[in-house]
Amino acid sequence: MDLIRRGMRRGVRGGVLALALTMGLLAAPGAAPAQEVLEKRVFEGGAYQTRGGGTIGNLRIGYQTMGRLNAEGTNAILICHFFSGNSHAFGRLSATGPAGYWDAIIGPGKPIDTDKYFVVSADTLVNVNVPDANTVTTGPASINPDTGRPYAMTFPVVSMRDFVETQKRLLDSLGVKRLALVAGPSNGGLQSIEWAAAYPGFVERVMPVIAAEIDAWMQGWLDLWESPIRLDPNWRDGDYYAQGRDLPIRGLAEAWKIVTLQARDRLWAKQYDRRPADGQDPARRIGDRFAIESWLDAAALARARTSDANAFLYMVRANQLFLNEYPSLAAALAGAPARWLVVSTASDRVFLAEGVAEFTAALRTAGKQVATAALDGPLGHLNGVVGMAPVGETIRAFLAR
Amino acid sequence: MDLIRRGMRRGVRGGVLALALTMGLLAAPGAAPAQEVLEKRVFEGGAYQTRGGGTIGNLRIGYQTMGRLNAEGTNAILICHFFSGNSHAFGRLSATGPAGYWDAIIGPGKPIDTDKYFVVSADTLVNVNVPDANTVTTGPASINPDTGRPYAMTFPVVSMRDFVETQKRLLDSLGVKRLALVAGPSNGGLQSIEWAAAYPGFVERVMPVIAAEIDAWMQGWLDLWESPIRLDPNWRDGDYYAQGRDLPIRGLAEAWKIVTLQARDRLWAKQYDRRPADGQDPARRIGDRFAIESWLDAAALARARTSDANAFLYMVRANQLFLNEYPSLAAALAGAPARWLVVSTASDRVFLAEGVAEFTAALRTAGKQVATAALDGPLGHLNGVVGMAPVGETIRAFLAR
Incomplete structure (x- = not known):
């Protein structure tokens, strides 16, 4: 990891949430009441055989916890x-740092x-936030112990099931x-x-938030997301980690x-x-920009500097491989636990409302007890x-059932 | 134009609709009843001053008509x-060629x-289908009469209003x-x-189909569409027309x-x-593809071979400049004609249903008589x-009012 970080922009700290802050998404540090500072820990998992038959020599993933296990x-x-996230769903990792993305609903009381609960959150395999000091993951930017060099595109394909394993x-x-509950957004x-x-x-209860089945439509969208990376001449089929090489930032x-x-x-x-x-005039100069374009350019460039292009490709693939070991969604859900809370938002342009409705219907067809909750907001x-x-109190009630 | 065509793939004929056919969108040639073969004509407009203050030395756009002007x-x-279309909205341009994209609703009876009506359809300025023999347009691939070479990115910015002019x-x-009616899709x-x-x-009547206001959200999406072109090293800031240069096809x-x-x-x-x-195994090989990805790759590559990258950039800009001479949508609509038929489809992922609803409401607020019609289909x-x-009969009734 250290080698990789040297190859990228130095000095990135708390990049994921700092970026979210610059995007105006989260409350400023200090806005929430004082809490204990959480420790980011590392799970050393040893050798790991992927579901696709590959081998990862030295599994390491970061995690954090709050509360006590009974x-x-x-x-x-x-x-x-x-x-694009990491384990920082709740609490603070430093006294002055930002709170986790779901801190509004996770914590004492x-x-x-x-x-009451011992809450755990972990960085996934192939997490995109490689240059971020608060993310610990194993993926294409990690050192292959067999070669002493980064895996790059020789890293084995991993699936959503590998994240679970x-x-x-x-x-x-x-x-x-x-697990009294497994939950997460997207x-x-x-x-x-x-x-x-x-x-x-x-697993006793399941709460998927802004999520539904990855069907062919979503597989296609995920491909659109990643395609610009493969177009960047600096990507070099993933072989860009060597000292002195330009990164595929664009x-x-x-x-x-x-x-x-x-x-x-x-x-x-x-x-x-x-x-x-x-100062720009897009009605007269073809190279000039509209305000929303300039915002998108800046936000995306900042995000590119705190993430790894190859990891993005592997994360896309893991998403495309959602439930890939089952012949159908119905087959996957048949034996699943009974209690579900499906949280969605009508204006979701990633997981469309129609897809969420189909997923919820599939759960009911499978005989599950399904509650739903809708989020508003712009x-x-x-x-x-x-x-x-x-939807905090809806979640509290769901946990009490 | 000829120089440009030489620089691109030869032998493309009827590219726009032929491509639509390969995408399985239109009925096969011969499926419709026999009709007269229409002539594609060229309007030579001379020098044209753009709304943004630029000059086009020699305006040429293709068009076709059916019926007789009274x-x-x-x-x-x-x-x-x-x-991505051209003037071929109706009829056939050769005995064995495909029918136009709206041929189901335009023609005798x-x-x-x-x-009853004299129906005209024209290729826009900066039309993307430069290598297509049935498209005649003036844009960045055209020869600048002042230099004898293609304009490339020195072509002046044009707006939707320039299309109208x-x-x-x-x-x-x-x-x-x-005009008894002005209409079109998207x-x-x-x-x-x-x-x-x-x-x-x-203008007596207006029928926008699968369209609504271009707001900042849409300006942003248009930017996402064009961004891969600027990433392609063969794009060379638009300077790729010279003989022997690779085109920014990817x-x-x-x-x-x-x-x-x-x-x-x-x-x-x-x-x-x-x-x-x-034959592919994306669960095991990171370079392998899903079926929908392969279809998208092939369809998009075929479309790239029948279009011009710079024209795509200029067409995006023209869309972003929708109603750019008015302070607001309300101001633009204030003096507009009274009779409107707004046709939309709930599953539109380009012009979202919410945007169409807002546009229709703006028309009603401006005191227009607004009928609406909804399209189904997958x-x-x-x-x-x-x-x-x-919605053919709805359109017939609208024209009779």
Whole structure:
């Protein structure tokens, strides 16, 4: 990891949430009441065989916890992160740093109450935030112990199920015997569903948020997200880690630009009106920009500097491989646990309302007890990352059932 | 134009609709009853000053007509084309060629009845289909008479209003004194609205189909569409027309890939299920593809070979400059004609249903008589290009009012 970080921009700290802050998504540091500072820990998992038959020599993933595990190991909750996120779902990792993305609903006395539950969140495999000091992952930027050099595109393909398997090893190592809840937004919602299919006896409740089935339509969109990376001449088929090579920052930024806009909504964009960027005149100069374009350029470039292009490609693939070991969604859900809370937002332009409705119907067809909750807000898909407070009491009630 | 065509793939004929056919969108040649073969004509407009203050030395745009103009010049209808289309909205340009994209509703005895109306459709400025023999346009691939070389990115910015102005010159040259209707899908719907704002006394009825306001959200999406072109090293800031230079086909194909998927819908994608492409194993090999990805790759590459990357950039800008001469949508609509038929489809992922609803409300607030019609079908946005037959009688009734 250190070698990789040297190859990238130095001095990035707390990049994921700092970036979210610059995007105006989260409350400023200091706005929340004082809390203990959490420790980011590292799970050393040893050798790991992927579901696709590949081998990862030295599995390492970061995680954080809050609350205490009971003697029976049955009061645990697992929070899974979104595509561009990491384990920082709750609490603070430094006295002056930002709170986690779901901090509004996780903590002492909060709907996911750490006075009652032992809450765990882990960085996934192939996490995109490679240059971020608070992210610990194993992926294409990691050193292959067999060669002493980064895997790059020789890293084995991993699936959503591999995310679950590595988290299961972590939970086993912590003594967890049962999850009262597995939950997460977007990519985290997909992991939650995959958990329910893989370990029905281990999971009591499931709460996918802004998530639904990855069908062919979504596989296609994920491909659109990643395509600019492959176009960037600096990508070099993934072989860009060597000292002195330019990084595929432009392609990665274009990839983030698609994600950034699609994860928002029309209402959010209204603030830019249709006005030109400062000092620019797009009606007269073909190279000049509109205000929303300049914002997207800057936000995406900043995000590109705190992430890794190859990891983005592997994360896309893991999403495309959602439930890939089952012949159908119905087959995957057949044996899944009974209690579900599906949280969605009508203005979601990533997981469309129609897809969420189909997923919810599939759960009911499979005989599950399904509650639903809707999020409002101007942020579209991102309502499920930064706008969860309004459904807090619904979650508390779900946990009490 | 000839120089440009030499620089591109030879032998492309009827590329726009041939491509639509390979995409399975239109009926096969021969499926419709025999019709006269239409002649594609060229309007030579001389020098043209753009709304942004630039000069085009030698304006040429292609067009086609059906029906006869009456002595008063008042029975004309103008059909405006979509982003990737051309004037071929109706009829056949050769005995064995395909019918136009709206042929189901335009022709003798059809809802837009060429026994009653003189129907005109023209290629826009900066039309993307530069290598297509049935498209005649003036844009960045055209020869600048001052230099004898292609304009490339020195071509002046043109706006949706410039599309209207050049079409107005064409209609004047044909003796048209009034339009009974101006209509079109998507980009053609935007042109229709721009027409209504610019020439309210000249236009009796307006029918925008799968279109609404270009707000900041849409400006951002248009930017995402074009961004892969600028990433392609063969783009060379637009300077790729010289003999022997590689064309920015990969970047242009990625641009079309975004358009191609977004212009469709989830229901259409279901045919690909989540299956791998033939002989590929994306669960084991990071370079392997899913079926929908392979289809998108092939469709977009074919489309890239029949279009021009710089023209794509200029067409994006023209769309972003929708109604750019008005302080607001309300101001643009204030003096517009009274009679409107707004046709939309709920599964449109380009012009979202919410945007269409806002646009329709703005028309009503401005005191217009607004009828609406909804399109079904599995194709999303494209329902408004290839699925218009079901609203034919609604259109006939609208024209009779």
